[in-house]
Amino acid sequence: MTTHPFLSFGRLAFVTATLCLLTACASMTSVPPGTPVQQVLAQFGQASYTCTNRDGSERMIWSQQPYGQYAWGTNVNATGNIEGIVPILTDEHFDVLSSGSWTPDQVRCEFGRPAIIDTVGLPSSREIVWSYRYKQSHVWNSLMYVHFGTDGQTVTRFYPGPDPMYDRNDMRIPF
Numbered sequence: 001m002t003t004h005p006f007l008s009f010g011r012l013a014f015v016t017a018t019l020c021l022l023t024a025c026a027s028m029t030s031v032p033p034g035t036p037v038q039q040v041l042a043q044f045g046q047a048s049y050t051c052t053n054r055d056g057s058e059r060m061i062w063s064q065q066p067y068g069q070y071a072w073g074t075n076v077n078a079t080g081n082i083e084g085i086v087p088i089l090t091d092e093h094f095d096v097l098s099s100g101s102w103t104p105d106q107v108r109c110e111f112g113r114p115a116i117i118d119t120v121g122l123p124s125s126r127e128i129v130w131s132y133r134y135k136q137s138h139v140w141n142s143l144m145y146v147h148f149g150t151d152g153q154t155v156t157r158f159y160p161g162p163d164p165m166y167d168r169n170d171m172r173i174p175f
Contacts, residue, residue: 028062028072033084037076040085051109059109061088066115067165069133069141073112088112089134094144094158102155104130107146115143121150128152133163141166 031040037060041047047060053075060082063071073088087093088111096110107130108114114130121127128148136142141163149156 028085029087031082031085034081037080037082040074040082049108049112051105053109054106061112063089063112065113065133067133069135071112073110089132089144090138091136091160094132097146097155097158103153104128104148107155114146120147125150127156133165134160136160 028044031043040060044062048063048065049061051059053059057078058076059073060076061071061073065071069089070087071089072085074082074085076082093111097107102110111132115133116129116131118129118131119126120129127150130146130148131143132146134142134144136144142160143163144158144160146158147156148154
């Protein structure tokens with residue numbers, strides 16, 4: 001008896017997991033604005049990160065970082081209702097960093113905890129860089145690099161790059 005290649009257990013598990021992930025994404029973003037936050041918490045569980053926005057409202061983030069590529073965020077108004085849940089690890093949402101000056105606390109409150117915190121540069125001009133895993137253009141396995149400059153206090157630049165975690169041609173030689 002031959003097994004059809006599309007019916008193998010591994011492929012079936014992959015398709016099932018993918019459909020579950022896509023369903024969760026669609027379900028979370030389909031929660032209408034004005035929904036009580038307690039109802040959202042009952043349906044999706046506790047947020048992975050909460051903070052206070054610049055305007056004093058509460059912000060909640062459900063994130064798959066450090067290894068996942070998706071996160072969703074919402075703001076909670078004074079009456080305890082959400083403004084709407086939106087995907088936040090997208091090219092479009094990262095563009096908010098181009099307006100105004102952003103501190104590390106404000107970036108964390110907007111996007112959640114980064115996947116990686118690192119430093120780059122020469123010893124005399126080290127910069128702190130936060131990296132968020134995401135799907136660039138909703139397709140490419142990428143990291144969004146957010147630089148905080150040599151003082152580490154404000155965002156100086158941000159840009160996407162390939163995520164080495166998904167590099168199949170990693171030719172490192174262990175020593």
